[in-house]
Amino acid sequence: MKQEVEPSSTGSTPELYITEGQSEEVNTQHEVRQLETASKKKETLHDTPIKCHDIFKALPDQQRDIRVVLTNGVAGVGKTFSVLKFTLDWAEGSENQDVSLVVLLSFRELNLIKDERFSLLRLLHVFHPTLQKVTAEKLAVCKLLLIFDGLDESRLSLDFNNKEVVSDVTQESSVSVLLTSLIKGNLLPSALIWITSRPAAANQIPPSRVDRVTEVRGFTDAQKEEYFRRRVSDEDLSSRIISHIKTSRSLHIMCLIPVFCWITATVLDHMLTTDQRGELPKTLTDLYSHFLLVQTKRKKKKYNKKRPQKLTEADREVLLKLGRLAFEQLEKGNIMFYQEDLEQCGLDVTEASVYSGVCTEIFKRESVIFQKTVYCFVHLSVQEFLAAVYLLHCYTNKKTEVLEDFLRNGQFSSLDVILNKVMQKSLQSENGHLDLFVRFLHGLSLESNQRLLGGLLGQTDNSPEIIQRAINNLKEMNSVSPDRSINIFHCLMEMNDDSVHQEIPRVPEVREQIREGTL
Template sequence: MKTLHDTPIKCHDIFKALPDQQKHIRVVLTNGVAGVGKTFSVQKFTLDWAEGLENQDVSLLILFSFRELNLIKDEQYSLLMLLHVFHPTLQKVTAEQLAVCKLLFIFDGLDESRLSLDFYNSEVLSDVTQKSSVNVLLTNLIKGNLLPSALVWITSRPAAANQIPPECVDRVTEVRGFTDAQKEEYFRRRVSDEDLSSRIISHIKTSRTLHIMCQIPVFCWITATVLDHMLTTDQRGELPKTLTDLYSHFLLVQTKRKKQKYDEGHETSPQELMEADRKLLLKLGRLVFEHLEKGNIMFYQEDLEQCGLDVTEASVYSGVCTEIFKKRVCDLPENSLLLCFVQFLAAVYMFHCYTNKEHKGTGGLPGKEKKI
């Protein structure tokens, strides 16, 4: 096997060849676990380019999210039409201009893709005005049949990265998250009270699990949310040291915030509100669990409705979700809603099902389910 050597590289240098490399870098694949900062890296790169700070040899940077592309996976578009639909400011860009510009296409979130990328059997496409499926457009762009001089940057979680054949990729990079020093810096910036931030940092260091997980920036946000709340309220009890404890407290904190924001002034008893919260959270848990079994990590409006969830009602729980993405893109469906929930909800749902013996169709789980 070929020995691989890690080489640190700055985000804005990912298309630049290293001193000992002669190969032109055209397609870059960036890996990283969920929440580690892949999308943030893309946004930073884009902002620096837009502000004229980096990569000014690129004439046009075009960003696509696989979440958005999923919405039109069954439609027919030319590459030029795709640009016009997703980026209305590029309406006047012509095929002739695309041919002479130095372009950079960024496709963020391959792991969220519901496209069927076939790099070996799809038709060859070289005309930016020719209509085809989004699958064919992407594979031809990545392979270099379509706009062969264009740069392509793809981000993905590791498990989904193998959808792109190695021969189509010139460089693989990995976002590894915070160093120990950056973890502490994050909490000191996130929590303005110096004494409080020091207590949070000190507590995290007492738990090997939490300290390791804080390598992931989004986990730092969850941790700060929980510990800040617990240390600044009258809530008593031991601070969470495990992922289960932390996520449980996070769920409680966000539910309390939801009550303060949306439920005050309602003529509903606290018991009725708690029962409504419980039912909704279990529906969310069922949604996550059933789609994780299918390998889906993104959920659409129709998926919510199939689980008996009202879209407006579910959006109130935005703090319980990793992210809510809601955007109208020109001619695309106005109410396309995509949700990505904390997977912990799936575990809560399964715990509830096993303790209440209500779960049906577990997909062939073994007979000792109650030990899970």
Template sequence: QKHIRVVLTNGVAGVGKTFSVQKFTLDWAEDLENQDVSLLVLLSFRELNLIKDEQYSLLTLLHVFHPTLQKVTAEQLAVCKPLFIFDGLDESRLSLDFNNREVVSDVTQKSSVNVLLTNLIKGNLLPSALVWITSRPAAANQIPPPCVDRVTEVRGFTDVQKEEYFRRRFSDEELSSRIISHIKTSRSLHIMCHIPVFCWITATVLEHMLTTEQRGELPKTLTDMYSHFLLVQTKRKKNKYDEGHETSPQELREADREVLVKLGRLAFEHLEKGNIMFYQEDLEQCGLDVTEALDSGVCTEIFKRESVIFQKTVYCFVHLSIQEFLAAVYMFHCYTNRNTEVLKDFLKVDDDDDDDDSFIDDDINFYRTSN
């Protein structure tokens, strides 16, 4: 029954959290909904990461991220009803320490970004402000439950909406019916299709397989689907830039192998760190040249970049499951190439143990035998 000031919205990767935020913002801007809110400020964590080590006041933060608010004063901010939307907590590299006793209550007082955010969420800073945070479930626990007044969830498509997606996407009714029928034959595919992004991946793969001369069984597992997705995107890039020159699948794999391994390393190392957004320095640490990554055939619709504030660029995989798949590809590569250093770190084997190498060899042999 208490006043709802802070709302946390959960949802798995690609289910539509950011889309919901954009729709909410657009409806507000067009005077259609939530007109009791006098100022709406959208701040994404992928952009806030860029200034995590700098000092700002809340007022300056607004001016920097939204230049149209340059004329907004501290007095105006104090008397209006603002809504702050912090999108993508799971993408945050800030250290949100809610036990930090540093209190910031003045919108002109400078502090670190994480301190500003925690004080805003706690209500110490601009208590009249509403706060909406979106996050994947795994990262939502960064916000202590006592600080949240309401938890909501974006659940994605219902079974009816899954079919509606494919029927709207394809004008060919026969094609959409075949795709829908195939998805229903695989429980894992049908379940995953509640995520809109996965519907797009599935549509991309099945449309290509059903409308070209490519033969073979349609993918029924997630591994098969992602493998085909990589191949489809690689072939599209090849056709676009190679002027129709045909390359065998084996040659194509060899040409893209190095970039694929580097992308897999990036995916794997940052999954361990809990990162799903990457910056220039992250790519460089994995030996990945930006131009190389984005011009490679495997990167057409797999690895994308966005220009954000300060003309900075951020990178991410099109969906978390793509990052997970490429991380698995990288681990498979390490197994087959006996990259014991990576395997030791992953398996947390003590380097001083004399049996380390044989332990890993046993794992490699078991893996090869069982697959």
């Protein structure tokens, strides 16, 4: 990831809290909903701020040792940064010098050997060749910290009821069994274990196996402003960007995430420094549509700054292939992809076009161990946006097989029918993994966003009557849980329906959010 999108670019680290009260109930809401909750949270007895270097230290009123720590946080909020900060402080000798050895292992790398057998000692030697001289005897007596980063990226099958137990560092087994044996304390019971994860994936670890649950909540309001003032050197320009973000609650909430601050700054800086007419984006769909355009422009050495440049046919081809990848993997719940995933979508990993300027700030290529490569979108929301672009493209281009496979039943006679069926499907998701996707889909139904994307979506039947029917369908969906109803109101805002604020909603939680100004 580019340096400018790292949390460190503000000089501050994202907020880290001990949330002991959540260890028994893993949060499976969609991540944007969790950001909205986090934006309102006050410090309570169960939400204690903590420095990352103190993460294994017991609180004054705690008697038990802290051996296994689970750190939750939405995509891009700064979990990996906290891990790297801890490791760097230890390596420089400023913190946690009682720890003899810190070993960082990412699940995206462990996925590559999920079907092979390793001993823990050999695994450490392979992933960290500098540890070749570390013997089994040394591991048994040293104070070891093993960090497993990105549980949400794992393709391992963690079975804590598996009777197979590994208790010796030289004993070979599957990577899954090695990991569960470490967490349960059968293997190296004195070793400290730190696992990071997006919240919806954290339930793979039984709460009884975790001694401390922490949460990375992202930037405070002060850190958001600090980011934009450092990112945009012109003081007047940065002030205008900050003022605009405060006028849109959706943008302000999302800016808890450092990566989203970068996306927002990229778009608004470009729009305010070029002679572009019209309002600045206030909805997420509008912002991401502009972001896509800005990135395609950056790959061209010359372009007319006074007018949004049309996407070329080559741009459209690459973006639609990425959209297909985003859509198919979102359905499966995957955010990390491998060569075979790309090839299934027609993306030839040997072609330079895949990594051209249209992709460099959208789609990341990361070299990992064994000369294999892992890929991901720069942020989960970018994947969800491109997935929505792809599905709408399939509708306008009459690729009915994609719609039939996704929606399973029914006729696809008009756009409002499609939107209604996708919303119904999203409401059936247990963890809300389609919530932001369906928000983008409703926003993309507007002619203004389709015009902005210049032919990427195709010609849609978005007459005022059809758009009004889609809005009415959303308003009639009132027989769902309060928690899920909130996304319906977000979809209405993506469609620029101001009546959501004029009417008094029948859902108490939504009414409360409107009163508090968080919706």
